[in-house]
Amino acid sequence: MGAMVLGGFGLGASAREVTAKIAHARLWRNESGAWFLDADLNMERFPPMWEDLLQRGIELPLRLELMLYRERWYWSDQLVYGKFWRITIRYRPVTQDWLLSVGESTHAFYDRESLMQALRKIRAWPVAGDIFNPLTDVRAELKLAVDLSRSPQTVRATALGNDDYVWVVEPYRWYPWRER
Incomplete structure (x- = not known):
């Protein structure tokens, strides 16, 4: 990733051509009963x-x-619980560093590869306290997408009807509490 030259990307290519997927995800509980998420994202760019x-x-x-x-x-399927995290990625051209924000927490990276490694490995993100009972008939679904509603107005206006701005990673579905 760090060796790729950005000039080599054609701006006419569709966002759907970028291969990214959620490779694995799991929910786990700590000693106090709180639930956490671990996930692995396969994305190169x-x-x-x-x-x-x-x-x-x-x-x-x-x-x-x-x-x-x-x-x-x-x-139909009943939504039992939902949680979302807002992730923001920023590049500061003047200082040439990368910022990864998840909620209120921000981490600085001095190269693109370090940022991508941190984004690929989601570990111990809080999901919930001890509020739900793990039923075997519950299906979990994890989805990553660009949130255009948080983009600047000029980007949102340009994105209307333009598929190059839309990027949704195929959802990862699993049954967290079924025996394998």
């Missing part, structure tokens, strides 16, 4: 349009969603 915007100093707002569904509750 961001969509070309967002790479260009990042190099210009415009932040990339992401949203990571965890949803727990009870399957086939009457006619």
